[in-house]
Amino acid sequence: MKVKPPAERQGTGRTDAARGTDGAGRTAGQAARGGLLRRHRDFRLLWCGESAGKFGASVTSVLLPLAAVSVLHAGTFEVSLVNAAAWVPWLVIGLPAGVWVDRLRRRTVMMVSDAVSGVLFLSVPVAAWFGVLSIGQLLLVALLAGTAAVFFQTAYTAYLPALVGPADQAEGNAKLHGSAAAAQIAGSGAGGLIAQSAGAVNGMLTNAATFLVSLVCVARIRHREPPPAAAAAERARGALFREVAEGVDLVVHDPYLRSLTLFGAASNFFLGGCNSLLVVFLVRDIGLSAGTVGTLVAIGGAGGVLGALLVRRCVARFGTARALLLFELGVPALAPLMALTTRDAGMAFFVVGYAAVALGVVAGNIIKAGFTQAYCASEVLGRVTACSAFLNYGTLPLGALAAGGLGAWLGVRPTMWLLTVGMPLAALILCCSPIRTCRDLPVREPGTT
Numbered sequence: 438m439k440v441k442p443p444a445e446r447q448g449t450g451r452t453d454a455a456r457g458t459d460g461a462g463r464t465a466g467q468a469a470r471g472g473l474l475r476r477h478r479d480f481r482l483l484w485c486g487e488s489a490g491k492f493g494a495s496v497t498s499v500l501l502p503l504a505a506v507s508v509l510h511a512g513t514f515e516v517s518l519v520n521a522a523a524w525v526p527w528l529v530i531g532l533p534a535g536v537w538v539d540r541l542r543r544r545t546v547m548m549v550s551d552a553v554s555g556v557l558f559l560s561v562p563v564a565a566w567f568g569v570l571s572i573g574q575l576l577l578v579a580l581l582a583g584t585a586a587v588f589f590q591t592a593y594t595a596y597l598p599a600l601v602g603p604a605d606q607a608e609g610n611a612k613l614h615g616s617a618a619a620a621q622i623a624g625s626g627a628g629g630l631i632a633q634s635a636g637a638v639n640g641m642l643t644n645a646a647t648f649l650v651s652l653v654c655v656a657r658i659r660h661r662e663p664p665p666a667a668a669a670a671e672r673a674r675g676a677l678f679r680e681v682a683e684g685v686d687l688v689v690h691d692p693y694l695r696s697l698t699l700f701g702a703a704s705n706f707f708l709g710g711c712n713s714l715l716v717v718f719l720v721r722d723i724g725l726s727a728g729t730v731g732t733l734v735a736i737g738g739a740g741g742v743l744g745a746l747l748v749r750r751c752v753a754r755f756g757t758a759r760a761l762l763l764f765e766l767g768v769p770a771l772a773p774l775m776a777l778t779t780r781d782a783g784m785a786f787f788v789v790g791y792a793a794v795a796l797g798v799v800a801g802n803i804i805k806a807g808f809t810q811a812y813c814a815s816e817v818l819g820r821v822t823a824c825s826a827f828l829n830y831g832t833l834p835l836g837a838l839a840a841g842g843l844g845a846w847l848g849v850r851p852t853m854w855l856l857t858v859g860m861p862l863a864a865l866i867l868c869c870s871p872i873r874t875c876r877d878l879p880v881r882e883p884g885t886t
Contacts, residue, residue: 473601473608479658480601480609484616486654490551491617493647494586496623496631496640497558499734501575502716503727503844504561504637509572513717513849517841519572520713521834522579526587528831534587536680536821539816542662543592543599547655550589555648561641570638586782590828591826595819598810600660607749607807614803629731636728684820691880693812694821696870697805700765701829705868707859708794709833710840710852711775718849719787723778733784737791744800756876757804764800766864768793776853793859804878811880825832 474481498520505511505519538546557578564570601609631640688694720732744764751760774790777783811820836856843852867873 445768473605473612477601477605479660480605482654482658483593483597483600486547486614486651487553487613488616488620488646489650489654490554490589492624492627493558493644493651495620497582497627497644498712499624499628499716499727499731500637500640500644502630502713503578503632505572505575506567506735507632507727508636508715508721509570509575509636511572512715513844514841515572515846516717517713519575519579519711519836521841522576523583523586523832524709524833524837525580526584527827527829528834530584530587531823531827531831532681532685533823534591535684535820535826538588538591538595538823539819541592543596543819544655544660544662546588546659547596548652550585550592551648551652551655553585554582554589555645555652557585558641558644558648559813562639565638587826587830591819591823594645594806594809594822595815596662598815598818599662600658603811606810608765610803610806610810611745611749614799614806615742616721617741617799619742619745623735626691627731629726629728629734632727632731680820681824684817684824685842686696687813687817687821688824692871693808694825696872698825698865700826700863700866701805701825702832703766703863704860705829706832706836706839707856707863708798709836710834710843711772711794711856711860712845713837714849714853714856715845718853719778722849723784724778725780725784733787734791736833737788738795740792740796741799743792744796744798747796748800748803751800752804757808757878758872758875761801761804761878762864762867762871764797764804765867766861768797769861769864770798772857772860773854775857776850790857808878808880812878833850 474484501519502516505516511519536867537707561570561574564574578607597609597613598606627643628640631637631643715734716730719725719733720727725733748760749764750765754760755763771793772790773781774786774793778787809822809825810818840852842857843855872878
């Protein structure tokens, strides 16, 4: 894989001006036609579908643990198991999923994933109506919906470069991640309100509806991918393992991909543990109602929208590498404030700490997604994405399980201290990588692999 050295990209502002671009890779003609949402119908549909799915996923993250706590009276460790089950599939099928996505039409993969998720969440209220809902079913739903999410996320990340041109990918990533953050905020707040008005179990009907909306939007996209070249030929025995190994080899031996993957794994371990205890911490330790929990998470989650709005300005001013360090190391240093949360005025600690984490996560994800899409060839993008996600998302259930065990042993608040302190410390991995010395992350030269 041939890339431009970071040093060659120091003067991107002057080069953009000379080419007549706006600094985001768009030509003056493109800028005059308006934003990507206005002029690109297929991207608009993808954006609507992804936003609806993220809203549903955010509602789920509130309603599933609330159903376990308030309806089935689950303990701390059982709630952590439900949260962990959604991420376990990344450890089990995360790597081969990238190969399968590269072999299939990615739009079709996303549609099937949406359909499966909708049916799964519909099964929860149906089981409750017949009086057979159990923790076992919640675990199964979380596990299978997590499996569908593995395929959707891998396919969606690899599909965007085929849908929009290179000049629009930065704007596309910013809009997708920004709307995802906004949808998660709305979903978190709505999850608490839905739980109070309709109940945590019946609220799952909302989840099913959002995945139906996503399915319809993705199905209406007109762009059709050509058949994957490798799919036409019969594969020899062991081809799957060789293709998985190719993706692993690219990530392991590339200093940028390796550093970002290791950082993501460490950061998500602490983030997954923190998220798995949030509902228990706020409801049982602080004594807040379900509606208040949803409201606090929604207000704090606004940091994610702020991150999506700030990221392109910060990248233009500081460069992609320096902005990444700012968002992943500097801003999340406020995360430990969440462990200081108390009732009344003390809830401000949670809002500030959670907002800092949300801002850093969303802005950092936008930068990393743009880098991966610009750095990796299209034919291996699914495998590279899945390999990174295997570790990045695979540590989320490990963090959730560790948090559940520590919460039951040490108590929830001391465990929250450990987890929130660990979040910014994980970014020290980036300081030990080539990213520390760069202004900008490298890009792949056109026509190279």
